[in-house]
Every structure is written in structure tokens, then in C-alpha cells.
Amino acid sequence: MEEIKAAIEAAVPGAGVEIVPNPSPSGQHSLRLEPAHAVAVAKFLRDDAELQLDFLSNATGVDYLDKEIAEKVKVTRTVMKTVDDVETPVEETVEEARKRVEPGYLEAVYHLFSVAHKHGPVVLRMRTGNRSDRVELPSLTPIWRSAEFQEREIFDLFGIVFTGHPDLRRLLMWEGFKDHPMRRDYVEPDDFEYEPTAHDEVLARSEAHRARIEAQEGTGL
């Protein structure tokens, strides 16, 4: 891993490769690439005589939700206090419970092998800026053709937009479908016709569904 990282940094200046350790016994550590340099790095990995990772086996997406982190922060602040009938500023330390939201991101993961040298896997990862409006990543299809359908699948199921992909369309869902079904916060569309049933849970959903449809008709949607 260290060697590959050094080789990449020698070949692509400013590539900003970071090793992501994998604590599992599989020991498959990965390299996180800067999206801006990813195509250059990928080209180097494919064409370098020693590595020659000519075979992109697996490309997939991973979704990481926004994380809400509750933490206690020590805050020092100045409070006016009356000491001996005179108001004086006093510093005191208070523990404050704060919540901050760590933004989630989508990740594309690529597993590379070498057919020529029979080694691998080398795992590459790239992160998007967030999960909503900064979801562009460079496509690696121009480097490895096998990414063509797999990146289409990631675009379809996760919603990562691959710039430079020659034919980026939905792969498994139909055209006109709105959501991305592999996201962790995906909710099944509420478009079923519910049969009358003895299951309370389904009945409740059915009533909620009917109420929603009526509300939508009211607003002219």
C-alpha cells in the first residue's frame, strides 16, 4: 500500500492519496483519491509496468448518512458577578451539551486486479461532497470499460453523477423514476393499492396513503 501510494505521488504530483486502513482480518486496505486527480491516477495505475492494474473487477457505491454527534464541550465565558457589592467580570467554565451534524457523503469503491501480473485487489475510493447537490465524481469508464454498466448502476441506485461517462442513464430502474433505491434513507414509494386486510399495520398504511392522495388532489397536484 505504502509503495503504491509513493508510486502514485511520484507520478501524479499533488494527487493527495490517503490510505484508509481496514481493521478486518481480510487486510484489504484502500486508497482514497481526490476526485480532481482520480482519472490521472487511474490511468497511471492501469499503465504502470509494475502495477498494471488492467482489470477493474468491481465498482460500487456506499452511502453514509448525515451523522448527528452529541458531545459535551467545555466553554469558557465571562460572567458579571457581584462580589462584595461590586460587579466584576469572572471567568467560569461551563460544560455545554452540543449537537453538531457531520455531513454524510456517497462513496464510490473500485476493486482493481492485474490480469497480467495476477495480483490484487487494490481498492480505490472516492467521496462526494455531500448527499444532495455535490454528488459529481469523475467517471473511470474511459480508463476501464467494465465501469460502464457498474457506474450506470451506481448512478441509478445511489445517485452519484459520473462526469465524463459516455452514456449515463439509469440501468435497473425505469426512466422517469425519481429516487435512488440503494440509499440508506430510501422509503418505498407509497403507490400501492392496498387490499382490505386483517393486518393492522397494512391498514394503517392504506389509510395514510388514501389521506395523502386526497390531500394531493386538494392541492391540484
Place this chain on the structure above:
Amino acid sequence: MIDSSTNIATAPEKVEGWNRPPVIEPESELLEVAMGPHHPSTHGVFRMDVALDGEKVIRLKPVFGYLHRNHEQLAQGMSYLGSMPYTDRLDYICSLTNNWAYALAVEKLVGQQVPERAEYLRVISAELTRVVNHSSAIGFLAQEMGCSGTPLMYAFREREKILDLFEALTGSRMMCNYMRFGGCRVDASPAWLEGARTVVASLPKFAGEFERLLCSNEILMARCQGVGILRPELAVNAGVTGPMLRASGVNYDIRKVDHYGIYDRFKFRVPLGDHWDVYDRFMVRLLEMRESIGILEQALKDIPPGPVMDAKARIRGFRPKPGEAYGRIEGPKGELGFYLISDGTSNPYRYRVRPPSLINLTILEDMCIGQNLADVVLIFGSVDIVLGEVDR
């Protein structure tokens, strides 16, 4: 944001450096045909949108998703063991190799050992599966050539014997659900092993019969030779694996490369093609069947007594430590891989199947362009896919 309409009348935009399918200028007006989703040759529900100039294919776009059930999201909603039966339904002809690939990936994730006897049982069941898959694939290919039934029934006759073995071992003919993390679910009885030896002993006769029936058949040769050529550089670049890749002359068999399980103990050869056409794919499958029979004979001779589950394997409360693993095996259709990310809970955080059938179809268009429409059926048949795995 992106127009996802399928318009095959216009060529996709040119992206610099892309290993794109060849472009042919049509001589007359184009005819667009939707082959499928219920075309008899598609082995399920699959559509190819074809643009034709007379009989010649100018463009071809595969359309997927008719069988999509979001297998991955389902698996992320249940425990690790819970999705083992669902892996049977991916490539429903080869459920045992699907089980193995998934078990292997989880075993990599937790560092689980597998006892000797279980490794042998895995090899035996996987190689029997390979024989079933390759013989059926050849049968279907002949069927698509218009040879109604006979070769396919020859293949199914043998398949029946092997499925009976699977039923005796696992309780089910096709949905076997046999492997577990750290071994196999049940042990094979001495009577089963004896039965397996009898079946395996009859297989070389079948292979010879099949070869005599098909290899030098005039129609088969005329239809298959020189059709659907796939160059080795493109095959590697497009991630094609399995018999498809080897028929293009690339020596890459994961059983030889990764030595997963106990494959380094068996003597077998890797057949390669040198014309890279449909006939080579057919021939490579026939020869691989022979090699599989060889492995089966060796494995059935050497299988040691012992437990089939590792004593330390956890079934209840199975929670891998956070981390990730990618495990792959040489499935009958190509590299079948499972990619798992654990966050320490009982469900996988990310569960991904690397489907060889889908990725082998990447270059379907490249192989078909310039060929006759009737040959598209053959080229597609020579890829050997199962839609349960393509759409997941």
C-alpha cells in the same frame, strides 16, 4: 438532470479515450427493433434495442431491470446468515457457487477457518455445478441455433442426475442453501459419496457423447466460427471473466490465481481459445467440463473424514468487527464476488454482489455490431447469462 430516454437512433457522444463500440455508417434507412423482453432467446426477461441496416446490426443497447428486486437492499436489512438463501436466487442454475462466494466473503471479513472435509465438499458441489451450468449453456446455445431440444435434453438428462445428488445432500434441487460461514450445513453420507462417484464415473461418457454430437456438426461450425469476435485487450479492459475471457485467449482462472479453498491441491488445466469467437466459447465450456470431471474424481478420491463445521464458528449473535472484505470465486459464469462492509452490527452495512452475467454483457454491443441479426441470438447465447443475477 440527465435525460435517461433510450434513443438508439443517435450514437452516444464521443468521449476522448473511451474504449467505445465500433461505429458503422448505415447504407440505408435504419430499422429499430426491440428484441425482448419476451424473446425466446433471452433466457428470461431482457430486452435488446437493435438498430438494423437491412440484416446488419448498426447499434445495440441492452435494457435491464425487468427482474430487479433490489437484492442488495434486502440483504442489508437482514442478518448475514439471513441472506444466504437469497444468494441461491441470484444465478438460480448455480446456487452452490453463489453460496460459496458469499460464505468466502464473510469468512474473509471475520477471518474464519473452514475444516478440511467442508472444503472438499465445497469443491465437489461447485464442480458439479460447473458441469451442470456448462452443459446447459451449450444445450441452450444449440437450441438457439434452431436445434430444437436434442442437445439440451442430453444436457438435462445429466443435469437431472446431478440435481438428484444435490437434493440428497442439501434437501433441495436448485435452491440449495448449503454453505455456512465456517463450513457446510450438513455432512455427506458414505452412501452419497458412493452415489456421487457413480455419477461422476458416468460423466466422461456423456462428455464424449456431447462432443461427438456437436463439435464437428456442420451447421454449428458454420454458424459459430468467426462470429462474435472479442479481442483479448478489450475483454480484459471490459472486465469480462470466466469462460468468455478464456475463450478470448486470456489465461486468467481465479481458481489458479487466488488458490481459494483447496484448489492448489488438484491437477487441472485451463483451456484457452485462439479464435476468440462463439465456437471457442462453446469449446472452452466443453473442455472445462472435462477438467471439472477430473477435479471431481480427485476430490472424491481424497476426501478425508472429519467435521464439516468449524467448532469456533458463530451462528447465533454473529457480529463481525467493523471492516470490509471483497471475496471472489471462479463461478461457472465468471468472477462472482461479494463485497461486504460491516459496522459491527448483525446486519451488513453494505452488501454488494459483483454479478459476472451483467458485466460480461458490457461488450455485447461490440461483438454484435456488423453481424447479422440472427447471429445476435447466438452471440448473446454464448455469453451465458442468468437474468436473476443480471438484474438482482
